[in-house]
Amino acid sequence: MARGGRLNQDVAFIFGAGHSGTTLLGLLLGAHPRVCFAGEAWNSTxxxxxxxxxxxxxxxxxxxxCPVWSDSHADGSPDVYEMLARRTGRRFAVDSxxxxxxxxxxxxxxxxxxxxxxIVLLRDGRAVVNSGLRKYPDATPEALxxxxxAHMRRTEDLATRWPGTVTRLHYEDLAEDTENTLRSLAAPLGLEFLTTMLDPWHSEQHPLGGNQGTQFLVARARATRAPAGPDLPPPPDTAGLGPSKRGYYRDHPPAVVLDTRWRDEMSPAALAVFEAIGGDTNLPYAR
Structure with missing residues (x-):
């Protein structure tokens, strides 16, 4: 029996800037049979x-x-991670x-x-800002x-004062060397690496919020493997994605692929703005 009758034993928070691969990492971890990836759990409120x-x-x-989130607070508990453990049987919760x-x-x-x-997930700031420019056409390089x-400063402050384990990894390493990066991450989390973690596309997951495109790949892979039924919606269509994502994810394989579109898409003017405002901050993250 879990300590003190509690089922949930571990909670891992994936922290970093938006558009850094936090949803992807959460899904990879959530493919482990001991782990439940909640997605952005604040959405449970x-x-x-x-x-x-x-x-x-x-x-x-x-x-x-959904067997996890439908009527999720019926037991009256405000502890979302314990609720997840009791509904899924998985004692390790991941929140992005x-x-x-x-x-x-x-x-x-x-x-x-x-x-x-x-888990501090790092990504080259130029890629993050470029994703924001693609998603929000009215946004400026200065504002993004x-x-x-500011977000990376908050991230580093959180890591400095964190009372538990702190693991740092780069999105670029996760995308280019997925297995070895997950192996290195699993150890400080107290998890054994399993090859199932390399195939989140066919795993049972129940995330809230997060990157639409990455989750579209999971939904499409699951739907093509089994016919639609009461537990699965029909195969998704890219029309459900935002305009900035449709073309990229339409032809995207169910696999981890390094996204370096910023190198071709970011204008010299935007790069100059980024360097002036964020160049020094980006030094530990640049890839």
């Missing part, structure tokens, strides 16, 4: 509401009758929420016996770079 696109917020890969206030709140509320892990610098 607003299940059933509608986002700006009019979509009802819930599990991204299930129908409305990228808000310091949420992470601080959740970490401080965990019982002392629960092991706390912080300034926000990226």
């Amino acid at each position: 607003r299940l059933g509401s509608r986002n700006t696109q009019g979509r009802v917020l819930g599990c991204n890969l299930c129908t409305a009758d 929420t990228k808000a310091v206030a949420w992470v601080d709140q959740q970490e401080s509320a965990l019982p002392s016996a629960v092991r706390r892990h912080l 770079t300034t926000e990226w610098v």
